[in-house]
Amino acid sequence: xxxxxxxxxxxxQDIFSKMNYDVVxxxxxxxxxIVYPWTQRYFGNFGNLYNAAAIMGxxxxxxxxxxxxxxxDRAVKNMDNIKAAYAELSVLHSEKLHVDPDNFRLLGDxxxxxxxxxxxxxxxxxxxxxxxxxxxVVISSLRRQYQ
Amino acid sequence: MSLTAKDxxxxxxxxxxxxxxxxxxxxxxxxxxxxxxxxxxxxxAHWPDYSLGSxxxxxxxxxxxxxxxxxxxxxxxxxxGLSSLSDLHATTLRVDPGNFKxxxxxxxxxxAVHFPADFTAEVHVxxxxxxxALSAALADKYR
Numbered sequence: 001x002x003x004x005x006x007x008x009x010x011x012x013q014d015i016f017s018k019m020n021y022d023v024v025x026x027x028x029x030x031x032x033x034i035v036y037p038w039t040q041r042y043f044g045n046f047g048n049l050y051n052a053a054a055i056m057g058x059x060x061x062x063x064x065x066x067x068x069x070x071x072x073d074r075a076v077k078n079m080d081n082i083k084a085a086y087a088e089l090s091v092l093h094s095e096k097l098h099v100d101p102d103n104f105r106l107l108g109d110x111x112x113x114x115x116x117x118x119x120x121x122x123x124x125x126x127x128x129x130x131x132x133x134x135x136x137v138v139i140s141s142l143r144r145q146y147q
Numbered sequence: 148m149s150l151t152a153k154d155x156x157x158x159x160x161x162x163x164x165x166x167x168x169x170x171x172x173x174x175x176x177x178x179x180x181x182x183x184x185x186x187x188x189x190x191x192a193h194w195p196d197y198s199l200g201s202x203x204x205x206x207x208x209x210x211x212x213x214x215x216x217x218x219x220x221x222x223x224x225x226x227x228g229l230s231s232l233s234d235l236h237a238t239t240l241r242v243d244p245g246n247f248k249x250x251x252x253x254x255x256x257x258x259a260v261h262f263p264a265d266f267t268a269e270v271h272v273x274x275x276x277x278x279x280a281l282s283a284a285l286a287d288k289y290r
Contacts, residue, residue, distance in 0.1 A: 129183040
């Protein structure tokens, strides 16, 4: 069981309640595909991913980014049992999608950079620590079903 | 994952933009690292104050960032250019090289905080590659 301080709970709820999921989802996934191009392996049917501009403008990337962020929402709403909340998603990613779990951290890092850019100075070191702890718990839960 | 000519140009151009704030970036990146990855404090066990803005964090953040800025001018031969720093880290400081990635991540976050418009995905990938190449050069003498 993960222990959350009041500050961590409030910080996570606050960040996500103010977030534009569509924008942040699109930005984070696009950035991941650009900064770590091998992650494109999972999106063979997404059409034009040939360069940064194409990726940034790709509507399927935008749509999927939104899906991923709404998936994160499940963890935001179930902070006291993310492991259980993510059991199905973990099976999906391992059994059906066959995503290398190391990639979760790459997307997480891109999400952190996007949120940092949005929040600016409000993304203090303490807020960053809470956010990264949250992502680490999510990633660990997503990894759980991998044999 | 070697640095292309384009990567080097992008890094140089971006570093030109951030140069006036470089010291502050280094200080904040180090400060963030010590808070977000508390295990990194072990390398600074002799410091009285790890907080952002402390004299120790300020001085050391500046030192590290100046060395990184220096490396921007040595991108054509990072291993050669960082040879003595690599000796220092390998034999005297003995910082586990896994920590270079951690500091690099915090530099990227700090850049995103202060230059949200300029730190585009294209700049991000070039700077990430540069920091990775720099880290490899720094680890070159370890064994």
